[in-house]
Amino acid sequence: MQKDECVGKVVLYNRADCCANRLEGAIVRVGSNTEYGQNAECQSRVPASPGSRIEIECNLSGQYISVELPRPDFLTLCEVEATMSTSCKKPAPSEISLIGKPTSQSSTLDAMSNSDHAVDGNTNGYYFRGSCTHTARSNVGNPWWAVDMQKDECVGKVVLYNRVDCCADRLRGAIVRVGSNTEYGQNAECQRRVNASKAAKRIEIECNLSGQYISVELPKWNFLTLCEVKAIPCSGNDKRMSEETLLLNWLKRELETDNE
Structure with missing residues (x-):
């Protein structure tokens, strides 16, 4: 319309x-x-x-x-x-906008594979059309990618768009995390990893976690390529659960700091 x-x-x-x-x-x-x-x-x-x-x-x-x-x-x-009609209720946002948000990755292959290509709004999975990320050959051990949402969000699902012209299996076993720690590997892991038997074009990962950062990492030696990353907000019950978890994590960090 x-x-x-x-x-x-x-x-x-x-x-x-x-x-x-x-x-x-x-x-x-x-x-x-x-x-x-x-x-x-x-x-x-x-x-x-x-x-x-x-x-x-x-x-x-x-x-x-x-x-x-x-x-x-x-x-x-x-x-x-x-x-x-004039009586519509405004629906909750169907996505957490990641377009244009700050991104980073462990390394970059070349100018065509920058980290911000995963949040440019283009889900095209053909790498040579210039809308996918790619880590570098010189740093392929445990590669990672991350986006800064610039505030805490309750993330219900993360959707990964995989490369389709080749190499889709490279994403097998990938770990998605959500949290507010800039050491991304310390943030909470989402509910499952990318299926080890099949890495499809579009992969939904349940999270129901709160935090400022979403990261994707490969716990192995390989290249990491992402053609788009999207975030779906938590539903009502999941949001309450996630906020409680976030509060408990904050209290735990405060207690640990006090004991140092």
Whole structure:
């Protein structure tokens, strides 16, 4: 829609000559995330035996409207309309913005592989198109990359975009950490490492941790390449848990300082 709008209803016009039931169960979303599946779902899905015109209540704000089928099938839409509203609740941010935030890495291969390429908003996984990081040949032992969010954030998930033109398996076993220690290796580790059997194009890592820094490290001898890194904020319950953990960690550090 090219700007944020308050969408009260979305109206879908279905195919009428055949196959109307293909739209059954379709999900309508509204939000400002270009990863449309991460945006908020409207209040209902397309019902069974849908007619030629289907109204879906939303009352959500965002720049994008998307329609998806949660199964393998053809998706056909003959028209989509949006009815504006003034009663939308502003949704919680779907991403913690990392674009342009300060970054660093253990070493840099060349000018085409700078650390800030992982937060430039471009998820293209082809290294030679100039939007991926790459550590240097002279320093391949336990390489790392980090971003400074410039304030404490509660990070629910970290999404890594891997190189796709070759070498995807280099990211196997990578450790993602979140915390406020500038010695990144001392920060808390997220809930799992990158799957040892498969390093996909897009990898989601559950964290539910608070801190100022996100880091990615390889606990082995290899190059580290990241084509984009995104952060998803904690949900309500996870945020409370993370804030409690952060407070306990702070108290622990204070006690350790007092005992020195």
